[in-house]
Amino acid sequence: MDANSYIHISNLDLVIALLFIAISAAVSRWQRLGLERDMAVGTVRAFAQLLAVGFVLQQLFNVPRWHWVILALAIMTTVAAYNAVKRQTGAKHGLFAVMAAAIATGASITLILVIGIVLRVRPWYQPQYVIPIAGMVIGNCMTGAALVVNRLHSELTLRRNQVEAALALGAPAKEAASEAMRESLRAAMMPTINSMMTVGLVHLPGMMTGQMISGASPVDAVRYQIVVMLMIAAATAVTAMVAVFGALRAFFTPFHQLSARLELGEAWDAYVRKKSKH
Amino acid sequence: MNAIELSHVSTAKPVLLGDSLTELEVMRDVSLSVPEGEILALIGPSGSGKSTLLRMINRMEDPTSGRIFLFGSDIANLDVKELRRRVGMVSQTPALLPGDVADNIAYGPNLRGEPCNPGDYLEHVGLERELLRRPASALSVGQQQRMCIARALANHPDVLLLDEPTSALDRTASRNIVELILRLNEKLGLTVIIVTHVMEHAQALATRVAMLVGGSLIEQGPAVDFFESPATETGRKFLRGELAEDGR
Ligand SMILES: Nc1ncnc2c1ncn2[C@@H]1O[C@H](COP(=O)(O)OP(=O)(O)OP(=O)(O)O)[C@@H](O)[C@H]1O
Ligand SMILES: [Mg+2]
Numbered sequence: 336m337d338a339n340s341y342i343h344i345s346n347l348d349l350v351i352a353l354l355f356i357a358i359s360a361a362v363s364r365w366q367r368l369g370l371e372r373d374m375a376v377g378t379v380r381a382f383a384q385l386l387a388v389g390f391v392l393q394q395l396f397n398v399p400r401w402h403w404v405i406l407a408l409a410i411m412t413t414v415a416a417y418n419a420v421k422r423q424t425g426a427k428h429g430l431f432a433v434m435a436a437a438i439a440t441g442a443s444i445t446l447i448l449v450i451g452i453v454l455r456v457r458p459w460y461q462p463q464y465v466i467p468i469a470g471m472v473i474g475n476c477m478t479g480a481a482l483v484v485n486r487l488h489s490e491l492t493l494r495r496n497q498v499e500a501a502l503a504l505g506a507p508a509k510e511a512a513s514e515a516m517r518e519s520l521r522a523a524m525m526p527t528i529n530s531m532m533t534v535g536l537v538h539l540p541g542m543m544t545g546q547m548i549s550g551a552s553p554v555d556a557v558r559y560q561i562v563v564m565l566m567i568a569a570a571t572a573v574t575a576m577v578a579v580f581g582a583l584r585a586f587f588t589p590f591h592q593l594s595a596r597l598e599l600g601e602a603w604d605a606y607v608r609k610k611s612k613h
Numbered sequence: 614m615n616a617i618e619l620s621h622v623s624t625a626k627p628v629l630l631g632d633s634l635t636e637l638e639v640m641r642d643v644s645l646s647v648p649e650g651e652i653l654a655l656i657g658p659s660g661s662g663k664s665t666l667l668r669m670i671n672r673m674e675d676p677t678s679g680r681i682f683l684f685g686s687d688i689a690n691l692d693v694k695e696l697r698r699r700v701g702m703v704s705q706t707p708a709l710l711p712g713d714v715a716d717n718i719a720y721g722p723n724l725r726g727e728p729c730n731p732g733d734y735l736e737h738v739g740l741e742r743e744l745l746r747r748p749a750s751a752l753s754v755g756q757q758q759r760m761c762i763a764r765a766l767a768n769h770p771d772v773l774l775l776d777e778p779t780s781a782l783d784r785t786a787s788r789n790i791v792e793l794i795l796r797l798n799e800k801l802g803l804t805v806i807i808v809t810h811v812m813e814h815a816q817a818l819a820t821r822v823a824m825l826v827g828g829s830l831i832e833q834g835p836a837v838d839f840f841e842s843p844a845t846e847t848g849r850k851f852l853r854g855e856l857a858e859d860g861r
Contacts, residue, residue: 497711500704500708504724506720507694514711591693599627599629605634
């Protein structure tokens with residue numbers, strides 16, 4: 336595929352694209368939504384972040400080295416774990432390690448299979464394949480991990496009486512929480528399954544669109560998309576599984592008691608900090 | 614032999630006051646013993662820590678200091694799951710497990726892969742065997758409360774903790790529960806701790822009485838003595854129904 340076979344976007348084109356933000360700003364001003372400031376900040380951030388990432392990736396693509404690729408994957412996983420924690424409505428203490436482990440497990444298992452066996456990328460660390468595919472997988476793992484832990488928190492809060500009744504009869508935490516865990520896993524996996532139902536009919540996935548713009552035939556792009564969708568489904572399942580067991584250890588004490596963090600919400604974080612000082 | 618013994622038990626719980634978090638002292642230096650085979654009525658105004666005390670005995674929560682013994686062994690050294698099998702608890706509001714009545718009753722034995730005949734326990738608590746295949750949620754509150762007792766009994770406990778088991782019931786239904794508890798105590802030799810705010814029930818059931826006010830134990834002794842003449846002025850006020858929640 337010839338890298339120059341598609342239309343490039345010049346700096347002038349980018350400036351012209353700013354007109355679009357002017358349109359949304361006009362709507363905001365007209366309807367007095369008060370979003371102009373956020374829009375300005377959002378635009379600047381999107382420009383800065385994307386240009387910086389573009390620059391870094393360009394370096395990576397020019398001089399592919401396996402250790403830089405691994406570093407990039409590690410940074411992506413860390414940011415994803417951080418964001419998954421940030422999306423929690425309850426206390427956040429101790430969840431970063433859970434999210435990082437869950438995302439790393441789910442993403443790496445599927446990435447190894449896809450890069451090594453399905454696509455047979457040689458050498459395996461070709462950034463052109465690894466980075467975009469990892470980006471999609473890690474992004475979906477992040478959503479899955481955030482969803483499953485949030486849901487487990489609310490299920491345990493909601494079913495508190497039922498869970499405690501089971502514990503009081505001698506059930507271990509894992510058994511007492513089994514219904515809540517099942518509900519949470521279902522909630523985390525539904526979005527992926529739903530998108531498999533409507534893909535191509537309602538929306539064209541970003542990767543497919545991108546491949547077609549850069550000159551790939553739709554038939555080829557579709558094949559990639561199928562592999563990626565199945566991979567995302569598997570990665571989400573593994574991530575959600577690891578995350579739900581990890582979160583269980585945060586929501587229960589080692590003595591099969593429901594942790595007070597469920598009632599205290601975000602105040603729990605301050606409480607733990609204060610306790611550890613003493 | 615004391616079935617249950619508390620030694621200098623204190624506990625504090627983190628609570629949210631507005632935005633800031635403080636530790637609220639919920640129990641202060643409580644020492645208490647319940648000899649095997651006796652029925653202890655745990656009484657006291659609302660918020661005095663009765664439920665908290667029960668929940669500490671089967672380790673649904675842990676005290677911040679002090680020790681609790683079950684037949685002489687510190688419960689902190691027992692396997693939590695085995696402790697909870699031996700110390701059955703029926704909570705203040707009936708908590709149903711998924712499934713039908715039979716599933717609920719067999720839950721404990723099933724956990725350990727032991728056989729269980731749920732119908733026997735249902736009869737034990739005075740419910741019809743026909744109810745076995747009903748969803749637990751399709752029972753009346755009084756039936757649910759009795760099912761919860763049957764569920765605890767299926768674990769063959771040594772001690773039964775009952776948190777206001779008659780709070781949601783009318784006079785006849787609560788009378789039935791009182792008689793059930795007496796029967797269980799007599800037949801199975803079960804040691805019972807029952808929280809109740811109905812003094813009539815406490816008097817009918819208890820061999821011993823313990824009274825909590827604001828997290829402190831202010832009365833403890835044989836039931837006959839307490840109901841005849843409480844040792845403290847607070848105790849006397851409580852029996853006359855004149856005690857405010859803050860214990861004054
Ligand atoms: N989860 C909790 N977090 C913080 N404080 C609590 C919690 N549960 C109970 N408390 C407080 O602990 C004290 C004792 O509560 P507890 O439920 O043991 O009282 P009680 O004697 O059972 O009252 P009642 O007769 O109303 O059931 C109360 O002041 C209550 O506000
Ligand atoms: Mg109570």
